[in-house]
Amino acid sequence: xxxxxxxxxxxxxxxxxxxxxxxxxxxxxxxxxxxxxxxxxxxxxxxxxxxxxxxxxxxxxxxxxxxxxxxxxxxxxxxxxxxxxxxxxxxxxxxxxxxxxxxxxxxxxxxxx
Amino acid sequence: xxxxxxxxxxxxxxxxxxxxxxxxxxxxxxxxxxxxxxxxxxxxxxxxxxxxxxxxxxxxxxxxxxxxxxxxxxxxxxxxxxxxxxxxxxxxxxxxxxxxxxxxxxxxxxxxxxxxxxxxxxxxxxxxxxxxxxxxxxxxxxxxxxxxxxxxxxxxxxxxxxxxxxxxxxxxxxxxxxxxxxxxxxxxxxxxxxxxxxxx
Numbered sequence: 292x293x294x295x296x297x298x299x300x301x302x303x304x305x306x307x308x309x310x311x312x313x314x315x316x317x318x319x320x321x322x323x324x325x326x327x328x329x330x331x332x333x334x335x336x337x338x339x340x341x342x343x344x345x346x347x348x349x350x351x352x353x354x355x356x357x358x359x360x361x362x363x364x365x366x367x368x369x370x371x372x373x374x375x376x377x378x379x380x381x382x383x384x385x386x387x388x389x390x391x392x393x394x395x396x397x398x399x400x401x402x403x404x
Numbered sequence: 405x406x407x408x409x410x411x412x413x414x415x416x417x418x419x420x421x422x423x424x425x426x427x428x429x430x431x432x433x434x435x436x437x438x439x440x441x442x443x444x445x446x447x448x449x450x451x452x453x454x455x456x457x458x459x460x461x462x463x464x465x466x467x468x469x470x471x472x473x474x475x476x477x478x479x480x481x482x483x484x485x486x487x488x489x490x491x492x493x494x495x496x497x498x499x500x501x502x503x504x505x506x507x508x509x510x511x512x513x514x515x516x517x518x519x520x521x522x523x524x525x526x527x528x529x530x531x532x533x534x535x536x537x538x539x540x541x542x543x544x545x546x547x548x549x550x551x552x553x554x555x556x557x558x559x560x561x562x563x564x565x566x567x568x569x570x571x572x573x574x575x576x577x578x579x580x581x582x583x584x585x586x587x588x589x590x591x592x593x594x595x596x597x598x599x600x601x602x603x604x
Contacts, residue, residue, distance in 0.1 A: 316407070326482075
């Protein structure tokens, strides 16, 4: 199907680090605020502490987020925020998904359906 | 996973903590009970009414504080983006309501309450903020619209005061619980989907 080739190329070009559902949820949450606490990210993604930590570490390694650890009183508090690189990457990713959606609408099978 | 929902809830997380409004809604509904016609006039019970109101307001504030602590403990916190336009609009709406209720409505002596119509319009506009539909605000918009025209009918002033406070209280309770359910459902709905994937 050479006519559909550009769409598949664009699909393959998606950043897998961002596209994984839990990480996309984390980045989407962070793109809607200045920063969020670890507990909020856990509540909204439903991930376990360990799993969320691993996702956050992967995103931090890529330079998409920054993690700040502090204390509020006696209690440790971890807050996470997007870096400029991360903010641009999330916006670009959503744009790529929108483009793919548009491209999928133009597929011959979709038109006949 | 509904990414649009989690974006909306995150961007408006503090405003959606609606259980904070419920104690004030109960306070609103309870207020006219102390002014019922079969009780002695409020002027004769000045200290009773004043201290009753003061204690009720303090209790409502304490409850709202506890509810805020509950949200912080249950869901953590979010540092939201500064939204100057929204804050300016809110402040303008409060001033406009005060001008309409304290100056325009009292001088015009119309059977239609412009201040109630204004509240109804504001609630109606809130139904679809940021492209997200919150149907529960429609309930508030409708009952304030009805309240705006209630003076068309010959109605006892005591009944009007009671209906006014009841409307305010119900609006706070319904909108507050609706917003709270929006948070809990969005988070629960997200949990169902996102707990499956693991690290890739």
